[in-house]
Amino acid sequence: MNTALILAGGSGTRMGIDCPKQFLTVRNKPIISYCFDIFQNHSEIDAMVVVVSDEWRDFVEESARKYGVDKLCGFAPAGKTRQHSIYNGLKCIAENCPDTDIVIVHDAARPLVSDKIISDCIQGATEYDGAMPVISVKDTVYQSKDGKTIDHLLKRSELFAGQAPESFKFKKYYQIHNEVTDEEIGSTAGSSEIAYRHGMEIRMVSGSERNLKITTIEDLETFEAILRGEI
Amino acid sequence: MNTALILAGGSGTRMGIDCPKQFLTVRNKPIISYCFDIFQNHSEIDAMVVVVSDEWRDFVEESARKYGVDKLCGFAPAGKTRQHSIYNGLKCIAENCPDTDIVIVHDAARPLVSDKIISDCIQGATEYDGAMPVISVKDTVYQSKDGKTIDHLLKRSELFAGQAPESFKFKKYYQIHNEVTDEEIGSTAGSSEIAYRHGMEIRMVSGSERNLKITTIEDLETFEAILRGEI
Numbered sequence: 516m517n518t519a520l521i522l523a524g525g526s527g528t529r530m531g532i533d534c535p536k537q538f539l540t541v542r543n544k545p546i547i548s549y550c551f552d553i554f555q556n557h558s559e560i561d562a563m564v565v566v567v568s569d570e571w572r573d574f575v576e577e578s579a580r581k582y583g584v585d586k587l588c589g590f591a592p593a594g595k596t597r598q599h600s601i602y603n604g605l606k607c608i609a610e611n612c613p614d615t616d617i618v619i620v621h622d623a624a625r626p627l628v629s630d631k632i633i634s635d636c637i638q639g640a641t642e643y644d645g646a647m648p649v650i651s652v653k654d655t656v657y658q659s660k661d662g663k664t665i666d667h668l669l670k671r672s673e674l675f676a677g678q679a680p681e682s683f684k685f686k687k688y689y690q691i692h693n694e695v696t697d698e699e700i701g702s703t704a705g706s707s708e709i710a711y712r713h714g715m716e717i718r719m720v721s722g723s724e725r726n727l728k729i730t731t732i733e734d735l736e737t738f739e740a741i742l743r744g745e746i
Numbered sequence: 747m748n749t750a751l752i753l754a755g756g757s758g759t760r761m762g763i764d765c766p767k768q769f770l771t772v773r774n775k776p777i778i779s780y781c782f783d784i785f786q787n788h789s790e791i792d793a794m795v796v797v798v799s800d801e802w803r804d805f806v807e808e809s810a811r812k813y814g815v816d817k818l819c820g821f822a823p824a825g826k827t828r829q830h831s832i833y834n835g836l837k838c839i840a841e842n843c844p845d846t847d848i849v850i851v852h853d854a855a856r857p858l859v860s861d862k863i864i865s866d867c868i869q870g871a872t873e874y875d876g877a878m879p880v881i882s883v884k885d886t887v888y889q890s891k892d893g894k895t896i897d898h899l900l901k902r903s904e905l906f907a908g909q910a911p912e913s914f915k916f917k918k919y920y921q922i923h924n925e926v927t928d929e930e931i932g933s934t935a936g937s938s939e940i941a942y943r944h945g946m947e948i949r950m951v952s953g954s955e956r957n958l959k960i961t962t963i964e965d966l967e968t969f970e971a972i973l974r975g976e977i
Binding site: 643647649652654655656657658659660662663664665666667668669670671672673674675676677704705707708711716717718719 | 907
């Protein structure tokens with residue numbers, strides 16, 4: 516079975532507002548509910564687990580009820596880092612959905628992920644150990660170790676901007692988390708990083724510019740414009 | 747003396763329109779003329795050389811006349827790559843402005859560069875061998891040699907997105923171009939690359955999100971919104 520792990524533990528401090536971005540209401544609907552809809556209606560997704568802080572759990576439960584989500588099978592508490600939150604979610608899956616073959620880790624703040632990207636991620640984790648949607652990097656990216664002098668220009672053809680969801684063979688991915696130190700989990704900057712570092716083969720699949728992560732006010736305006744059909 | 751080298755040889759094919767983007771008219775004024783204004787009015791810029799294809803040269807001369815540009819001291823033909831165009835511009839500077847100490851290489855399609863960025867670039871090339879404005883990279887950037895499997899996640903703190911203008915000590919930079927092979931010039935992906943590869947110390951200075959390069963229709967819309975004072 517394929518289980519979606521929805522990360523909604525973020526505090527939204529980057530926007531300078533009190534409400535975490537994934538719970539903001541856009542067109543009378545919380546952003547997280549757009550994600551719920553997508554995963555609820557996707558035929559290859561069997562279950563959902565949500566990582567959320569205690570104070571927002573009632574809100575998320577109520578949102579799931581209101582929008583007819585019946586695949587929800589558990590909540591996990593937010594961790595001190597994103598990867599700790601993922602680990603909490605994996606433990607919840609191991610307990611509540613032990614038959615999970617593939618876990619699909621998604622950010623609640625990415626409400627525009629397409630059905631195709633989810634399907635491609637599931638296929639990638641079936642054929643290999645995992646998959647991540649990527650888009651090309653538009654910037655000319657230079658590397659500088661000291662932050663002052665340029666060391667070198669990175670080859671654009673070898674660079675890819677990572678998106679979510681990231682999919683993994685559940686048992687392998689969970690086992691890695693059980694075996695590494697808490698410090699290693701804390702220093703993980705991307706959820707695929709800990710996977711390929713421990714030998715899992717993570718394939719890239721095509722992401723999309725539309726699959727944006729709502730982080731700033733400008734992103735929120737872009738999301739609203741997309742919903743209005745302007746973009 | 748400080749000489750600006752304005753690159754206007756691009757064909758603009760990425761936009762799917764016949765007119766190169768730097769010659770499009772925005773608010774009754776060609777984009778390149780916004781650049782002319784900035785460099786014409788900057789107290790530390792003494793001269794300008796423009797790289798332009800033959801068929802657009804009359805248009806550029808006319809635009810410069812119309813907008814009162816009197817620092818223009820030469821034209822160079824567009825080359826087969828951006829770096830070949832730069833080399834053509836450097837030869838023109840060596841001939842027409844032989845007292846140039848610092849060359850400031852700018853894209854005509856970046857009409858929003860600030861006076862401060864230009865000053866910082868000049869200062870950087872005075873104290874070191876050159877300078878380039880950079881902004882932080884927002885993406886989570888992964889590297890993949892084969893374009894299929896992820897090799898590793900790059901440290902965001904070491905990554906910088908390069909902008910223009912790039913400034914260089916003229917004689918050193920020109921000499922490198924005279925000494926390397928035509929092939930090396932052709933394979934140069936960023937104008938600073940050939941400099942630091944041959945031992946020049948290129949410092950990073952603060953760029954700006956506003957200093958965008960107009961490449962797509964969306965960029966053009968952003969530029970118009972900025973001119974209208976909306977952003």
